[in-house]
Amino acid sequence: MTYMHDGNFDIGDINKDTYSIKLDEISKIEGAASLEIKVTDGKVEDLKFSISEWKRFYTQAIQGKPVTAIPPLVARICGTCSNAHLLASLEAVENALSIKISDQTLLLRKLIFHGLIIRDHALHLYIFALPDVFKKNSILDFDMNDPVQHEFLDDAFAVKEVGNQLSIVVGGRSVHAPYPTVGGFLKLPKLDEIKNLVTSLKSIRPKVLKLIDLFAHSSFFHEVQAPFVFTSLVSKDFSYLEGTIQTSRGDMINEKEFGNHLNAVVIPYSHARGFSYDGQLMMVGAIARLTLGKQYLNPKTIESVKDLLPFFPTKNLFYNNLAQAIEILHSIDQSIEIIESLQAIQPEAPIKGAMKESTGVGVIEAPRGTLYYKLEIDEKGVVKRGEIVVPTGQNQVIMERAIREIVEELLSKNAVQEKIIYEVEKFIRAFDPCMSCASHFLKVKWK
Amino acid sequence: MAKIRIGWFTFTCCEDSTIVFTELLNKHYKEWFEKFEFVHARILQKDDSKEIQQMDFAFVEGAISSDAQETKLKKIREMSTTLVAIGACAVTGAPSNQRNFFNEMQKKEIRDVLDKFKYKDKVMKLSEVVKVDIAVPGCPMNEQIFLELIKKVINNTTQSS
Numbered sequence: 001m002t003y004m005h006d007g008n009f010d011i012g013d014i015n016k017d018t019y020s021i022k023l024d025e026i027s028k029i030e031g032a033a034s035l036e037i038k039v040t041d042g043k044v045e046d047l048k049f050s051i052s053e054w055k056r057f058y059t060q061a062i063q064g065k066p067v068t069a070i071p072p073l074v075a076r077i078c079g080t081c082s083n084a085h086l087l088a089s090l091e092a093v094e095n096a097l098s099i100k101i102s103d104q105t106l107l108l109r110k111l112i113f114h115g116l117i118i119r120d121h122a123l124h125l126y127i128f129a130l131p132d133v134f135k136k137n138s139i140l141d142f143d144m145n146d147p148v149q150h151e152f153l154d155d156a157f158a159v160k161e162v163g164n165q166l167s168i169v170v171g172g173r174s175v176h177a178p179y180p181t182v183g184g185f186l187k188l189p190k191l192d193e194i195k196n197l198v199t200s201l202k203s204i205r206p207k208v209l210k211l212i213d214l215f216a217h218s219s220f221f222h223e224v225q226a227p228f229v230f231t232s233l234v235s236k237d238f239s240y241l242e243g244t245i246q247t248s249r250g251d252m253i254n255e256k257e258f259g260n261h262l263n264a265v266v267i268p269y270s271h272a273r274g275f276s277y278d279g280q281l282m283m284v285g286a287i288a289r290l291t292l293g294k295q296y297l298n299p300k301t302i303e304s305v306k307d308l309l310p311f312f313p314t315k316n317l318f319y320n321n322l323a324q325a326i327e328i329l330h331s332i333d334q335s336i337e338i339i340e341s342l343q344a345i346q347p348e349a350p351i352k353g354a355m356k357e358s359t360g361v362g363v364i365e366a367p368r369g370t371l372y373y374k375l376e377i378d379e380k381g382v383v384k385r386g387e388i389v390v391p392t393g394q395n396q397v398i399m400e401r402a403i404r405e406i407v408e409e410l411l412s413k414n415a416v417q418e419k420i421i422y423e424v425e426k427f428i429r430a431f432d433p434c435m436s437c438a439s440h441f442l443k444v445k446w447k
Numbered sequence: 448m449a450k451i452r453i454g455w456f457t458f459t460c461c462e463d464s465t466i467v468f469t470e471l472l473n474k475h476y477k478e479w480f481e482k483f484e485f486v487h488a489r490i491l492q493k494d495d496s497k498e499i500q501q502m503d504f505a506f507v508e509g510a511i512s513s514d515a516q517e518t519k520l521k522k523i524r525e526m527s528t529t530l531v532a533i534g535a536c537a538v539t540g541a542p543s544n545q546r547n548f549f550n551e552m553q554k555k556e557i558r559d560v561l562d563k564f565k566y567k568d569k570v571m572k573l574s575e576v577v578k579v580d581i582a583v584p585g586c587p588m589n590e591q592i593f594l595e596l597i598k599k600v601i602n603n604t605t606q607s608s
Contacts, residue, residue: 032457053459054458054459054513054516054564054566055557055560055566056542056543056546057545057546057549057553057557058545060546060549060556060557061545061546061553064550073542076463076542076586077461078461078462079460079461079464079465079466079467079587080462080466082461082463119470123466127469127490127491131492137492137493138485138492138493139491140480140485140492141492157472157473157474157476158473160470160473161470161473161474164470164473174470175467175470176463176586271560271564
């Protein structure tokens with residue numbers, strides 16, 4: 001096979017066994033990341049996977065602001081999963097102010113979130129990962145005369161659009177949704193507009209089954225050798241928004257306690273901070289959710305993918321792609337079920353809480369994994385301190401470890417540098433890292 | 448007919464306008480893929496070019512945080528006939544420029560990071576660095592303004608060629 005020429009890397013030395021590879025801006029991921037590999041005498045001497053986004057210091061920026069102003073601000077941490085930041089921070093604020101949201105509010109938030117999962121996973125799988133499957137540079141290079149490629153291109157935009165519409169109808173917009181607010185909704189969606197979505201949700205189901213089939217039969221493979229633990233918020237309806245934190249070593253903890261188990265790992269060459277779980281390598285995201293909560297997928301989803309569910313648990317981290325594809329199907333089936341059971345939208349006003357000195361934690365499963373918010377407020381409701389831990393921070397350490405394993409394996413097979421770069425980029429994309437999220441707010445102490 | 452050469456660039460921001468752009472593709476990809484050549488667009492493709500290529504339109508989102516970003520933006524300006532600032536951070540600097548307004552305590556907290564990675568003292572909007580021809584404001588960018596702009600771009604180019 002031939003490898004794509006990449007003008008984005010520099011190959012240092014001409015000596016066959018000693019060289020360095022530098023990838024400045026890895027393409028088709030969310031945000032900017034870079035990778036430096038130094039090979040000496042055919043062995044990896046140094047490997048640095050770093051996040052190269054420029055920080056915007058949200059942790060500092062939220063200090064001194066009224067707590068009710070925080071959710072729309074932190075939504076701006078990330079354009080891709082802004083509604084995840086919105087809903088996680090809303091939960092943290094509501095917990096701080098002892099607000100118990102209504103069943104309707106929770107249900108509508110779940111719908112917004114299923115919309116996010118559909119459009120965000122679809123962006124990743126179709127636009128970022130699919131070209132790797134077809135050995136193309138880009139979805140722009142798909143051959144329109146090839147019926148299979150043509151159909152996948154059309155599917156990409158059809159599936160994304162349904163998720164987009166679901167977020168727009170229920171949340172007001174798919175990016176930085178304006179309707180959800182502390183205690184409820186500023187504006188409630190219209191029942192008939194929500195009901196109208198069922199037809200389009202049903203129409204993309206067969207397309208997603210095809211996508212699942214594609215990633216289930218993909219030859220992409222790397223089993224991580226290093227010991228690690230999967231962690232995820234697990235809920236009975238696989239809603240991404242509720243439940244308890246569970247791990248693949250059997251822990252079950254309240255989301256309020258999650259922060260106590262996360263240990264910051266300083267990575268001096270990265271703009272962002274990594275994390276471990278009680279000192280162990282950790283992995284979050286769709287692959288962790290399927291491993292820990294697959295029994296709670298929608299029954300229709302389980303029926304459609306019952307032959308594939310035994311693939312989880314797995315150490316083949318490329319199955320994160322498959323797990324995401326299955327989650328799209330679940331979010332479609334779950335949305336249809338929720339919408340069909342909706343009888344009316346009650347004209348509820350947002351519930352107001354009393355300001356008090358307090359701490360609130362909000363944890364949800366963002367598309368790429370567990371997202372943790374902790375807000376400390378004073379008696380006037382002004383934020384004293386905030387802590388935000390994003391999925392890509394939790395995955396950063398294992399991601400670098402796994403890249404090293406892949407490079408070492410390829411070197412042992414005498415792979416050429418172009419092959420190494422191609423394989424590593426493909427692997428990083430399967431992780432679906434989100435650099436906007438990862439880099440913009442954490443306080444780092446340098447030695 | 449030659450395709451319209453466009454570039455899509457991201458500096459310091461949350462990439463919300465890029466996401467809106469990829470959602471607008473849902474309904475417009477057939478027309479846009481036919482009319483546009485994506486010379487630079489890291490969200491869609493690997494970028495083979497070491498240097499910034501000549502473009503008819505450069506769409507730029509995000510604010511400027513570092514000297515390297517400033518140099519790149521000037522190069523984009525040089526190589527583009529029309530430069531379009533996309534979204535609030537590019538047009539106004541905010542909210543990515545929030546550290547410009549930090550108090551002394553907040554500034555002290557972030558000082559080490561700024562020094563270590565050589566951040567600029569202040570975050571700048573695009574027009575503080577280069578001439579901006581067209582601005583599409585909004586956080587994320589206003590979809591209607593963007594769509595009207597694209598319609599004009601396609602119509603004008605079709606008529607003039």
